[in-house]
Amino acid sequence: EADIYQTPRYLVIGTGKKITLECSQTMGHDKMYWYQQDPGMELHLIHYSYGVNSTEKGDLSSESTVSRIRTEHFPLTLESARPSHTSQYLCASSDSWSPGELFFGEGSRLTVL
Amino acid sequence: KNQVEQSPQSLIILEGKNCTLQCNYTVSPFSNLRWYKQDTGRGPVSLTIMTFSENTKSNGRYTATLDADTKQSSLHITASQLSDSASYICVVSADHGGSQGNLIFGKGTKLSVKP
Numbered sequence: 001e002a003d004i005y006q007t008p009r010y011l012v013i014g015t016g017k018k019i020t021l022e023c024s025q026t027m028g029h030d031k032m033y034w035y036q037q038d039p040g041m042e043l044h045l046i047h048y049s050y051g052v053n054s055t056e057k058g059d060l061s062s063e064s065t066v067s068r069i070r071t072e073h074f075p076l077t078l079e080s081a082r083p084s085h086t087s088q089y090l091c092a093s094s095d096s097w098s099p100g101e102l103f104f105g106e107g108s109r110l111t112v113l
Numbered sequence: 114k115n116q117v118e119q120s121p122q123s124l125i126i127l128e129g130k131n132c133t134l135q136c137n138y139t140v141s142p143f144s145n146l147r148w149y150k151q152d153t154g155r156g157p158v159s160l161t162i163m164t165f166s167e168n169t170k171s172n173g174r175y176t177a178t179l180d181a182d183t184k185q186s187s188l189h190i191t192a193s194q195l196s197d198s199a200s201y202i203c204v205v206s207a208d209h210g211g212s213q214g215n216l217i218f219g220k221g222t223k224l225s226v227k228p
Contacts, residue, residue, distance in 0.1 A: 040221075040223070042202075042218040042220040042221065043157075043202075043218045044218075045216070092156070101147065101159050101162065102157070102216075104156025104157050104158070105156050106154075106156050107154065107155065109154070
């Protein structure tokens with residue numbers, strides 16, 4: 001079982017609020033990722049990091065931001081949430097020595113009213 | 114353009130029956146192909162990895178095949194159980210693991226196993 005944790009699992013907030021989705025892993029993985037997934041659709045990469053102080057935007061444009069101050073922690077922040085941000089956000093990590101295998105957290109389901 | 118297409122989009126089978134899910138890809142250069150299982154409301158979990166030189170790999174009741182010539186993979190589930198109800202996602206890596214930005218995801222096949 002993967003040691004990667006996301007909080008909160010579910011969040012319902014009003015438009016304009018600032019939110020931070022937390023993601024932590026205890027496997028010592030250098031690479032971490034945030035994916036966005038809508039129901040019945042494929043995962044889209046929105047941010048990734050290859051290590052501390054390294055962050056990159058993914059294929060899908062997102063108004064969110066991320067930071068990587070510690071190896072184990074990769075939080076995602078939305079400064080001003082909108083209904084269009086309603087989605088499932090999945091955090092993942094990978095070991096450089098196992099190409100392609102992602103270890104996912106349980107996900108954070110965000111609903112913006 | 115690198116693409117991964119899965120079929121069928123959804124599938125309903127009776128408990129105890131077998132089924133086969135398909136994945137066709139146009140990804141170059143090909144590194145490996147993984148099948149993930151995603152339970153409703155959970156994160157995906159890796160089932161198998163197929164590299165260029167492998168054509169069959171089993172993980173319990175799951176058997177994956179790969180035909181690198183036709184760029185097709187299948188996931189066969191034997192003697193299905195209710196717990197097999199999930200989405201199955203095919204993910205192809207376009208390189209040798211250097212950049213996770215080159216992972217191409219299929220939309221998944223939603224499998225429902227009925228009693």
